[in-house]
Amino acid sequence: MAHSAETLLSAWMTWLENEKRASPHTIRAYHQDVATSLAFFEAHLGEKINETHLAHLTAGDMRALLAHQTREAELRQRLADGAARSRSRHISALRAFYRFLSLRYDIQNAHVTAFKLPKTRKPLPRPLARPVAREAAEEIASFTAANDFVARDLALYTLLYGAGLRIGEALSLSIGDFDAAPCGPLRVTGKGNKQRLVPLIPIVQERLAAWRRQRSSAEPDAPLFIGQKGGRLDPATARRTMRLWRQAKGLPASATPHALRHSFATHMMESGADLRAIQELLGHASLSTTQTYTKTDEAHLLRVWSAHPRAGKP
The missing domain is CATH 1.10.443.10 (Intergrase catalytic core)
Incomplete structure (x- = not known):
């Protein structure tokens, strides 16, 4: 029986905590970003997704995710550069999730791992005078x-x-x-x-x-x-x-x-x-x-x- 997307996400969180010793902040951020992306794919595909769906997402699915994130950012009236950084963070988290899937479950998808976003300017630190x-x-x-x-x-x-x-x-x-x-x-x-x-x-x-x-x-x-x-x-x-x-x-x-x-x-x-x-x-x-x-x-x-x-x- 194919693993559900939720099961795989939960397994990744456990791995990050117990084996990678990631900070609670990192774990929460990764979970939120990937869970949001998975929820979009379920709405986009019209059904609950599992490892089979994750292995067969297309470049078109990824572009649809990016377009959705862009619309969401515009609705929240975020600054363009801030919205770009948010999209980059979501895609980065999704790619990290797929690296885990490849490592532990042999689930691979080049459309996700190779998907690239335009480079954004990294904001400079803003120290106090x-x-x-x-x-x-x-x-x-x-x-x-x-x-x-x-x-x-x-x-x-x-x-x-x-x-x-x-x-x-x-x-x-x-x-x-x-x-x-x-x-x-x-x-x-x-x-x-x-x-x-x-x-x-x-x-x-x-x-x-x-x-x-x-x-x-x-x-x-x-x-x-x-x-x-x-x-x-x-x-x-x-x-x-x-x-x-x-x-x-x-x-x-x-x-x-x-x-x-x-x-x-x-x-x-x-x-x-x-x-x-x-x-x-x-x-x-x-x-x-x-x-x-x-x-x-x-x-x-x-x-x-x-x-x-x-x-x-x-």
């Missing part, structure tokens, strides 16, 4: 809902900018992670459960230590950053506090916790830090990902040059 980033932690902490957690937010946002961590990496830290090396380097678990050592500059050490003192009775496996109910701090809470700050300051929507990581990398690059060193600090698997920050640095230099009184003049 140096003066804004330098004062961000203190200012964001002033928007903390409860006074007992001002030290927590001061430590958290200083860590994000001072060490370049992802918000998920910071919030997954436990008391023992800091106690093992209070002066750094801090052992951080990143994407794919890969670990890296991140040095801590003095101000990061000081603010983490100040927050740690408030958690004097906590066990080593207890979360370092907690919410008001004592559990691990929810990323949505951290983002909400930063949103209040950026709205009060009149900053764009790009001023998120991840922008602090972008700011760390960009400002290190502008100061002449080695690209390979920045790659290791950020935990990027590929140097090409880190090289995005060189383009940001070039854009910064161009803005500086264009501000010259004689720029563009004979």
Whole structure:
């Protein structure tokens, strides 16, 4: 009996989680993108689909999927480049699903795996300006809902900018992670459960230590950053506090916790830090990902040059 598309998708999710050690965010994103594509093919073909259908999708079916995604994007009035990136992400997820099907079920379809989309411009990271980033932690902490957690937010946002961590990496830290090396380097678990050592500059050490003192009775496996109910701090809470700050300051929507990581990398690059060193600090698997920050640095230099009184003049 042929496997249903839902069964195959579920098997892929299990494989990603147990064998590839993909992050929960990656698994959710892949599931959503591929499930959306499978739902379209069922509506397009007029029946529930299984491995036989998946093996025999045509180039015309793929073009129909792309046209559907384009219409959906236009209905949501998304920016053209953003819509293109969304389509690319969906097709990329579908191709990854088919690589799994080929590996585990010998289900192959060249029309899907070879389907290509026009290249889209990868958006440049949008860091905060140096003066804004330098004062961000203190200012964001002033928007903390409860006074007992001002030290927590001061430590958290200083860590994000001072060490370049992802918000998920910071919030997954436990008391023992800091106690093992209070002066750094801090052992951080990143994407794919890969670990890296991140040095801590003095101000990061000081603010983490100040927050740690408030958690004097906590066990080593207890979360370092907690919410008001004592559990691990929810990323949505951290983002909400930063949103209040950026709205009060009149900053764009790009001023998120991840922008602090972008700011760390960009400002290190502008100061002449080695690209390979920045790659290791950020935990990027590929140097090409880190090289995005060189383009940001070039854009910064161009803005500086264009501000010259004689720029563009004979």
